Amino acid sequence: MPREGVFTRVLKGGKVSVGDEMSVDKAMIFDTHAHYDDEAFDEDRFEMLESMQENGIGHIVDVCASVGHFDRVYDLVEKYPFVYGAVGVHPDDADKVDAAVLDEIRKYCDMEKTVAVGEIGLDYYNDEHSPHGLQQEFLIRQLDLARKTGLPVIIHDRESHEDVLRIIREEGKDVRGVLHCFSGDWAMAEEALALGWYLGFGGTSTFKNDRGVRAILARVPEERILFETDSPYMAPVPHRGKRNNPLYTAIVAERAAELRGTTPEKIMESSTNNAKKLFFRLKTR
Numbered sequence: 001m002p003r004e005g006v007f008t009r010v011l012k013g014g015k016v017s018v019g020d021e022m023s024v025d026k027a028m029i030f031d032t033h034a035h036y037d038d039e040a041f042d043e044d045r046f047e048m049l050e051s052m053q054e055n056g057i058g059h060i061v062d063v064c065a066s067v068g069h070f071d072r073v074y075d076l077v078e079k080y081p082f083v084y085g086a087v088g089v090h091p092d093d094a095d096k097v098d099a100a101v102l103d104e105i106r107k108y109c110d111m112e113k114t115v116a117v118g119e120i121g122l123d124y125y126n127d128e129h130s131p132h133g134l135q136q137e138f139l140i141r142q143l144d145l146a147r148k149t150g151l152p153v154i155i156h157d158r159e160s161h162e163d164v165l166r167i168i169r170e171e172g173k174d175v176r177g178v179l180h181c182f183s184g185d186w187a188m189a190e191e192a193l194a195l196g197w198y199l200g201f202g203g204t205s206t207f208k209n210d211r212g213v214r215a216i217l218a219r220v221p222e223e224r225i226l227f228e229t230d231s232p233y234m235a236p237v238p239h240r241g242k243r244n245n246p247l248y249t250a251i252v253a254e255r256a257a258e259l260r261g262t263t264p265e266k267i268m269e270s271s272t273n274n275a276k277k278l279f280f281r282l283k284t285r
Helices: 006-011 045-050 067-079 091-096 099-109 132-149 161-170 186-194 211-219 246-260 264-278
Strands: 029-034 057-063 083-087 114-123 153-158 177-179 198-201 225-227
Touching: 029 225, 029 246, 029 264, 045 067, 057 067, 057 114, 057 246, 057 264, 067 083, 067 099, 083 099, 091 114, 091 132, 099 114, 099 132, 114 132, 114 161, 132 153, 132 161, 153 161, 161 186, 186 198, 186 211, 198 211, 211 246, 225 246, 225 264, 246 264
Parallel strands: 029 057, 057 083, 083 114, 114 153, 153 177, 177 198, 198 225
Antiparallel strands: none
16 A cells, blocks of 8 residues: 555544655645734644644744734744744734834844744734725835845735735835735736746635635646645634635645646645745745
């Protein structure tokens, strides 16, 4: 009987070890976007993180999403060698930003394990407390910060495709990044790719009502794909509605492989290599 592959056993809840079919860098799953600082993990955060590497998770980028969570993210970054940080202000918190917050972000950008400015962007769905003009102002200011620090950015885009594209085109010169949880159409994907950006795919690519995302995932050049979970949110089918976690990256990779006629191992290896190129400060063996 042939040996089970690393991804097969992760999907079944099994563990992987260094000698399993691929080298450590290739075998380890890379979750490029998670929120382990979120309150949803308060009861078992450390237990889960301490089990990640024995369960095949090689790298996690923990992404700031709230002004008050910078220290929570960086407590994890300092504690776990495989956790890296992204620092920025989510558009939902645009009304909480002032010069002091921006200065704090800049200081975190100087830390060795900070790999991106994010999660920044526009959200026209949840905009009750963050007017569109204010969101755009602080997106532009944080793009400028990324340019000055040489860091890439992680962009949140919800029901704001046109303005996101316009701003990264006009104000994001010399800045690279990823459109997190990509939800645009192929025309948007083509323009972002032409600008040198990456597209992030997670649980939504497995949802039955998101055929458009799957169609784009099937067409995007392999060298521009990043896999992510957005944990604790957006768990893939068959776990939709439950708390997400980096192990489910394997499910996204498996579905992507089916769409593209390749293997989960190969496409995860490509995503991992892409992440290393984008998040240039990330150190791996």
